[in-house]
Amino acid sequence: MLIFNIIFPIFAIAGLGYLFGKIGLFKQQHVQGLSQYVFYVAIPILLIQTLSQMSLPEQINWRFFGSYYGALLLIYLAGFLVQRHLFGGGRADSAIFGMTSSYSNLVLMGIPIISAAFGDEGLVVHFLIISIHSVVQFTLTTILAESDTTDQTSNQNFLRLSAEKLIKNPLILALATGFLFNLLNVQLPEVILNTMGLIRSSALPAALFMLGASLTPYRVSGQIKQASALVFLKLILLPLLVYLFAIQVFQLPNPWGAVAVMAGALPCGVNAAVFANKYDAAVAPVGSAVILSSLLSVGTISLLLNLFI
Numbered sequence: 001m002l003i004f005n006i007i008f009p010i011f012a013i014a015g016l017g018y019l020f021g022k023i024g025l026f027k028q029q030h031v032q033g034l035s036q037y038v039f040y041v042a043i044p045i046l047l048i049q050t051l052s053q054m055s056l057p058e059q060i061n062w063r064f065f066g067s068y069y070g071a072l073l074l075i076y077l078a079g080f081l082v083q084r085h086l087f088g089g090g091r092a093d094s095a096i097f098g099m100t101s102s103y104s105n106l107v108l109m110g111i112p113i114i115s116a117a118f119g120d121e122g123l124v125v126h127f128l129i130i131s132i133h134s135v136v137q138f139t140l141t142t143i144l145a146e147s148d149t150t151d152q153t154s155n156q157n158f159l160r161l162s163a164e165k166l167i168k169n170p171l172i173l174a175l176a177t178g179f180l181f182n183l184l185n186v187q188l189p190e191v192i193l194n195t196m197g198l199i200r201s202s203a204l205p206a207a208l209f210m211l212g213a214s215l216t217p218y219r220v221s222g223q224i225k226q227a228s229a230l231v232f233l234k235l236i237l238l239p240l241l242v243y244l245f246a247i248q249v250f251q252l253p254n255p256w257g258a259v260a261v262m263a264g265a266l267p268c269g270v271n272a273a274v275f276a277n278k279y280d281a282a283v284a285p286v287g288s289a290v291i292l293s294s295l296l297s298v299g300t301i302s303l304l305l306n307l308f309i
Contacts, residue, residue, distance in 0.1 A: 003305045006116045011298055013205055014109075017212025026213045034210045042203035043107060044174035047127060049196045051178025052186065054124050061256055067246035068129055068260045069136065075102040075238045076140065079230070083282065087226050092281040095144035097226075099275060100286045101233035103137050104266040106130050107171065108211040109297075112204045113266070114259060117305055122255040129263050131175050134271075145279050214270055215294060218287040226285035230268065231292050235300045239265035258308035265300050267293035 020026035079101030084094040104110060106129060114126040181188075188196075220227070242264035246257040268290045276286040 002309060003302050006113070006305060006309075007298065007302050010109075010112050010116065010208060013208040014212035014294075017209035018215055019212075020209075021213035021216035028217070031210060031213045034206060035214070038108075038203070038207050038210050040170050042199055042206055043111070044170050045196050045199045046111070046203040047171065047174040048178040048181065049193070049200055050120055050123050051127060051175065052181035052188070054120050054182070056124065056179070056182055060128075061252065063250040064125070064128070064246070064252055064256050064260060067250055067252065067257075068242055068263060069132075071238060071241035071245055071264060072102045072136070074241060075233055078237070079233050080144075082229055082233070083226070086229075089282070091147055092145040092279045095141045096272065096276045096279060096282045096286060097230065098144075099137055099141045100230050100268050100272040100282070100289055102238060103269045103272045104133075104234075104238075104263055105211070105269040105294075106133055106263060106266060108207045108270075109294075110263055110266050112208055113301060114262060115204065117262070117309060118255045118259060122259050125255050125259040126263060127175060127178075129260070130171065134169065134172075137271075141275055145275070145281065211270075215291060218273065218291050220288045220291050221284065223285040224288065226282070227288035227292060230285060230289035231296060234268050234289070234293050235265065235296055239300065239304065254308070262301070262304055262308070265297065265304050267297040 017026065021028075021031065076098040078098075080094045080098035082101075083089050083097035084091075087097075089097075106126070110126060110130075111123065114122045118125075180186075239261050243261045246252045246260045251257075252260065268286075270290060273283075273286050273290050276283045
């Protein structure tokens with residue numbers, strides 16, 4: 001019953017967003033507007049308030065990063081090679097395949113689940129993963145996908161622009177601000193904290209509703225074998241590999257080990273589909289994988305929560 005109480009509200013709100021989007025009551029321009037609020041206001045406020053008021057770990061647990069990102073890079077490589085040698089395709093297709101098979105929806109789906117299951121202590125650990133996730137994934141995928149082109153000047157300009165976007169990313173800035181406030185022991189006035197608290201309370205339901213509505217353009221259609229391979233790599237092999245590293249090899253304590261595994265078990269992030277469309281690479285299987293992994297993750301996440309709670 002505890003697992004059901006955690007999982008049901010999260011997927012119910014996302015499902016409601018999908019329903020409203022599907023029947024036309026919440027159109028894509030509405031999704032874009034809500035996205036601006038979620039990514040530029042609500043989630044950054046949540047990050048700043050949580051990090052500024054929590055007791056941070058005395059030292060960074062590098063085995064934690066090694067467990068998660070070691071597994072992520074291995075699955076990325078596996079996805080790259082599966083597309084390259086099993087299904088065929090250029091470096092751009094293979095890079096997108098690798099990204100999709102290892103890119104977790106850490107923000108819109110991850111934050112609500114980790115918050116509900118492990119509280120603020122778990123969120124701080126989860127934020128450590130978020131802090132470099134996009135940097136690793138975007139940089140690696142951009143380099144590999146752009147290497148398919150011959151215009152080196154264009155490639156260099158794109159890498160520079162991508163780096164600038166990452167630096168200006170509101171989530172990255174919020175993480176840095178929260179850590180800085182904590183280290184400097186910045187005490188915000190009560191009226192500011194109360195205001196932030198009201199905004200924070202809207203962050204998770206708004207993010208979940210937006211996630212559901214944002215999935216309506218995607219559908220399961222075509223290249224099901226490739227999509228199934230992506231889902232298998234993402235929902236089964238990635239969390240299994242993180243579990244082996246975090247729990248069996250490094251024996252990380254809770255919530256470190258549990259959060260690492262749960263992060264690996266999250267569905268494919270929508271940004272993978274954004275990259276697929278940008279490079280016109282593996283568009284159909286990636287779109288299908290985003291939908292399928294979002295649906296099937298109900299089972300895998302419930303199973304893992306039952307293991308850790």
